Amino acid sequence: MSYDPPTRADVVVAIVFHSGYGHTARQAEAVRHGAERVPGTSVLFLTSEEAQSRWDDLAKADAIIFGAPTYMGSVSGPFKSFMDSTSKVFVSGAWRDKIAAGFTNSASRSGDKEVTLLQFVVLAAQLGMHWVNLGVPAGNNQSTGSEDDLNRLGFWLGAAAQSNADQGPDLVPPASDLQTAEQLGERVAKVAQQMARGRIPA
Template identity: 80%
Template sequence: MPDISPSGPEVLVAIVFHSGYGHTARQAEAVRRCAEKVAGASVLYLTSEEAPKRWDDLAQADAIIFGAPTYMGSASGQFKAFMDATSKVFASGAWRDKLAAGFTNSASRSGDKLATLLQFAILAGQLGMHWVNLGIPPGNNQSNGSEEDLNRLGVFLGAAAQSNADEGPDKAPPPADLLTAERLGERVAKVALQMARGRMAA
């Protein structure tokens, strides 16, 4: 729940992610970067290995953004271990009515990234959370489009990135995908503040 100060509500946005080779970590950093820029928002930044040791801290978050690479058509095994561990949260209802969102990365343009985002959205539904979509129209889908367009991969459910298999995280994901991830972090923080203001008004 947010702290209500005379200047307005404050919200905590948590980011829980796994990164196998560093590419998804760059995406997570982009989400964090813009979430932190939203006035009134702070960020709790955890790997999926750290998160099960921080249940109490996650219970204080207004929003939790899930992130993982897509391996073989689903979220990485390390992140799925975290997902399984949230059965404790399911039993307690501790995350009910929090916001949720997600991001993922793979080497292929599609790479079945939608399957991973759907896994995140289903997890959020099981935990009683409210899903926040990307909110950016698809880019690079017309003759005058560009690889520099936001949401160049045309995903609606969350932020998607594509990293060439032969490039390290120093070169991939490309700038457009990182900017798209930034927009997701900003959107979630702003929606969390909107909800906090609504609760304050009520």
């Protein structure tokens, strides 16, 4: 006879992000929608500035998803300030064994977004967290592909979006990039559920 371990009523997925012009905020909202699709998941939605006064709430989260625009080939300055402020978390070990993931946006298709994602990965590793990748195959890489494909930019570490510099957040990122971000949120929530179940004694 199979045995299903008991489950907690909720896992908490925190999304901590900075958005300079509103484009990355739209991406963050898409991540949120994806996570909320998973039953038994609640979302803590914070800007990187707000997060610096919510350490106790973040300590209770099962997963933390980092998000920031890529400026000049790197994570944005305000988000870097948040990263630096996690030194107290590093010392306490409060985020050890939590799930981590990330997303970023820039005006260029590449824009060195991988550098920003790698900064998130290193931060997560320093804090003892477990990184979850996007888990969506690269799209738009064959003659039959299209800009409507999920993961059309072909990133693996996290969700990437591209927003034309001369268009506002009411128009970009495009729907395919937002749907890709939703996939990341859903994946992280599912992994957080799996980890939470594994922590419950049989």
